[in-house]
Amino acid sequence: MxxxxxxxxxxxxxxxxxxxxxxxxxxxxxxxxxxxxxxxxxxxxxxxxxxxxxxxxxxxxxxxxxxxxxxxxxxxxxxxxxxxxxxxxxxxxxxxxxxxxxxxxxxxxxxxxxxxxxxxxxxxxxxxxxxxxxxxRRFWPAAQRIRAAIDEGRMTAPITGSVIARFRRDAEYYAEPWRGRWDTEGGGVLINQAIHHVDLLLWFMGPAKRVFGRIATLAHGEFIEVEDTAVATIEFESGALATIHASTTFDPGHGVQVLVSDRAGNTASVLEFPEGTGLTDVWSVGDEREYRDPYADAFRAGQPFDIPIAEIHGGLVPYxxxxxxxxxxxxxxxxxxxxxGREARKSLAVIAAIYESSKTGMPIDLAATRSAGANAVTTAA
Ligand SMILES: NC(=O)c1ccc[n+]([C@@H]2O[C@H](COP(=O)([O-])OP(=O)(O)OC[C@H]3O[C@@H](n4cnc5c(N)ncnc54)[C@H](O)[C@@H]3O)[C@@H](O)[C@H]2O)c1
Structure with a gap:
């Protein structure tokens, strides 16, 4: 849809x-x-x-x-x-x-x-x-194009996908008092930055069933207590499988790619690079083939990979x-x-399950958390 x-x-x-x-x-x-x-x-x-x-x-x-x-x-x-x-x-x-x-x-x-x-x-x-x-970010043409291909049957339901989020956030960014703490931000790279891309992955792939993940603070521990790095696997109700890798430790940042592929091998992605800008970097759907390498383009042109937060936000104004x-x-x-709210709850449910899974070391079954009112995140048997 x-x-x-x-x-x-x-x-x-x-x-x-x-x-x-x-x-x-x-x-x-x-x-x-x-x-x-x-x-x-x-x-x-x-x-x-x-x-x-x-x-x-x-x-x-x-x-x-x-x-x-x-x-x-x-x-x-x-x-x-x-x-x-x-x-x-x-x-x-x-x-x-x-x-x-x-x-x-x-x-x-x-x-x-x-x-x-x-x-x-x-x-x-x-x-x-x-x-x-x-x-x-759902309103980016590159994201709408994938959803439309699925809705129109040019792609079938994706069987596999990934979010690879390589941000740069530094001490200056986290100097703002509410950032970087569990009680005032509620988490780190997952709940603040990568949630947009988890939302896109779920929008393309459908309801998640089970999550297994691990978070850590690997580089920014001097100035934040929340996670700067997360890895997770998601199993979907359809049987599809996906991975999430998100971190704020890259320097420079390399943006985010959300990629999905269906049983016939049709493959499409949205690349957020530079941050705040969404474009199609892989489009291999039916007979259509389009590939872009914005990293190489930016590198050759001597353009900075990172742009100031205000400019990232500025790029998002139309959306x-x-x-x-x-x-x-x-x-x-x-x-x-x-x-x-119900739609937005889905990405939070996956992220809360990654946090819980990291705490318990166990996969988390999302079934018990699906409907509003059933709040517990349960550890899968
Ligand atoms: N959609 C996006 O791409 C995007 C981008 C950046 C931020 N955000 C989200 O926007 C929200 C704000 O982020 P920001 O970067 O603008 O933060 P910010 O720190 O720049 O601004 C937050 C403002 O809220 C005020 N505030 C705090 N508690 C308040 C309260 N209880 N009642 C009224 N005002 C209160 C603060 O004084 C401050 O002026 C967050 O949820 C953040 O995740 C979304």
Whole structure:
């Protein structure tokens, strides 16, 4: 299934849809650009625990109201909120939105554990508000092309796949107080960076059944306590098999490849290189053959492999724009968004199982964690 074209259209007579942003840090910039480009949407309020940051953000983007209290912002007449806070604050903010009857689009990861995710899904269901989670890399044409090939039967269900994520993150990146700690980030390379690519792998390959994994802090132990490296195998309900290798220790970073292949040998991948940019590097589907080697191209051209975080985010703005417009369209038309809380829970379930597997040394069966409400991650027999 591919996504419907994103649309920001509204009926001309309707009044502006008021939107508020929770958390005025780096990724909130992508949200405000995306929202302010949608016809009939007004970003009318922002909130941050840091009042000065909220005020400065509001002034920079011409937003009327700045708050330092989430409940006050949510009762200021907004109909939609987007959550751009660190991970452990996602649950409280989504629950607050549900309490106020406000539709809510939350940044990834949905949460830091499945209990939180299930409470968020249950609360938004009960309140009758739309709940979406940002996985804007699904909107890359290279990713949509693979999903469309599967939907159209040009590829059958993949039987094997891989995520190879080779990031560079350094002490400066982790100097931000919430990063690098279990209680404030909820994990490392898996839950923060590679979750996007785990989401793509699951979107292409279907439901995961069993996970076996190992995490470690191999290079960055002086400044982080979470994992900088992870390896895992995934067995799918279909019988398909995949691997994940993710690390923030590469210097320079070499981006991420998500590759899938079907029984007939049709093979396709999305390469994120440089970071923030998604392209097709392997396309061998039916008689079609396309190959690109962006590493060699960048090396020959003397281009840096790593680009600053702000530029990575800048490259993602068009895809945030597509997903945010799609969410607004879902709200306006009373339908589910394409990436619901339940959909976003799937990548968290796999990552939580890798963490658990690494702790216990055992494979983890995902069956018991599948439905919202069944929270336990169980060790496979
Ligand atoms: N989709 C993507 O590609 C992408 C990229 C970067 C970050 N993110 C996600 O966006 C979120 C924020 O990341 P960031 O890099 O913008 O972080 P950041 O540190 O730059 O900004 C976070 C902001 O939230 C504020 N904040 C913290 N707790 C709060 C609370 N309880 N209520 C209100 N405000 C609060 C902080 O003061 C800060 O201004 C994270 O979930 C992160 O994983 C997504």
């Amino acid at each position: 591919s996504y419907p074209a994103a649309s920001g259209a509204q009926s001309p007579a309707s009044k502006p849809l008021r939107v508020g942003i929770i958390g005025c840090g780096k990724i909130a910039i992508n949200h405000v650009h995306a929202l302010q480009a949608i016809e009939g949407v007004e970003v009318s309020a922002v909130v941050d625990v840091d009042a000065q940051r909220a005020r400065a953000f509001a002034d920079a983007y011409g937003i009327r109201h700045a708050f330092d209290d989430v409940d006050a912002m949510l009762s200021s007449g907004i109909e939609v909120a987007t959550v751009c806070t660190p991970h452990p604050a996602h649950e409280a903010n989504v629950l607050a939105a549900a309490r106020h009857g406000v539709h809510v689009l939350c940044e990834k990861p949905i949460a830091v554990d499945l209990d939180q995710a299930d409470r968020m899904i249950a609360a938004t269901d009960a309140a009758g508000v739309r709940f979406g989670v940002v996985f804007q 945030h724009a597509l997903q945010i417009a799609e969410f607004i369209d879902a709200v306006r038309n009373g339908r589910e968004p394409v990436v619901t």
